Amino acid sequence: MGRVFDWLDEKFKIKAPHKRFLQRRLPPGINYFYCLGGAAFTSYLLLFISGLLLSLYYVPSEMEAYESIVRIQNEVHLGWLIRSIHKWSATFLIVFILSHTLRVFISRAYKSPKELNWIVGCLTLVGAFASGFTGYLLPWDQKAYWATTVGTSMASTIPLAGRHLMYIIRGGMDVGGATLIRFYSFHVLWLPITMAALLWAHFHMIKRLGIKGRL
Template sequence: MGKVFDWIDNVFHVKKPHRRFLKRAILPDGLNYFYCLGGAAFTSYLLLLVTGLLLSMYYVPSEHEAFSSIVKIQREVHLGWFIRSVHKWSATFIIVFILSHTLRVFISKAYSKPKELNWVIGALTLLFAFASGFTGYLLPWDQKAYWATEVGTSMGGTVPLIGKHIVYLIRGGVDLNGATLIRFYSMHVLWFPLCMSLLLWAHFHMIKRQGIKVNL
């Protein structure tokens, strides 16, 4: 493994400029297990990414076939129930982990200068996680998904003046239908993961630059 990597690195030269990052000692004294919560959230994110890629092989984002494709994943596909469960539970746990990570950062005052930008990035990541959860909830296209999204999107209508247009924009029409499903699918599998990956890269890059703050 190392030999193969060295052979590639002879041309690419990625090892040398990254040595400072790869072999750095970033762990200060006074850490405890609460500092693992961010990593746990990231692990959930990776699990979601991998299982999501697998599920997209069988899921059909169409008005007529979405639900039956879910049934097929649950009943026919090898380990389909397992992959879908991992996706679902990781989605639950990523919210739990991000929130507790946020709490840890808040308690240890890790949001304070000079790390305020990392707090902003983290907050944006949380928003994207919520949005992914919301859009993913519609995709099974059953009664629960439909009415949850019906209620959720109609909340946008309470915004003064432009509320109506916000609802139309989110739904891709006046009513919740196949157009909404495609819209949510695209958001869920393309836009949000892309945005979250970029945000997480920035998040980790800043940790590498600024270190971990221990202030308890």
């Protein structure tokens, strides 16, 4: 395998210009728990790719959303698999982000000069939860409808602005077609774009400030 790579490198010359990225010095005390951020990122990439494929067949309309999901599940070639990959990578993303956060907390890597990266990480976590919440409505079945009705009604318990906030989130008084379009837009555009920007900032700071090693 190594010889094949060496031969390819002789032709493409990729190793030398990327040495700076591929061969970084790591502080002592690094262990497998430091792979959790990378595992979260792998889940994020899987989510992104499977989401792109699902968007080829999903129809975000009150009349057709449910049927389009049934079609993806039963008729589209490997549709059931892409749906499962999307669902499971979302689950793993949450598990990996939470364990990564715990690793960062235990190794006290949130301290100066990395406090801003901790805040950026927290915003990414909120983005991941919001993506899960907005995605849950998209199958447009009874479970999705009632989960969103209960979830969005919690906003109304916030003093003073609560009812307005719930109205804004739902796009009306009740969960309906406007909510579906709003959630779809947040799920496939607003949140992925925001999370990509946050992750860029996250990785940029890791590159510049390094990783915290042994305590």
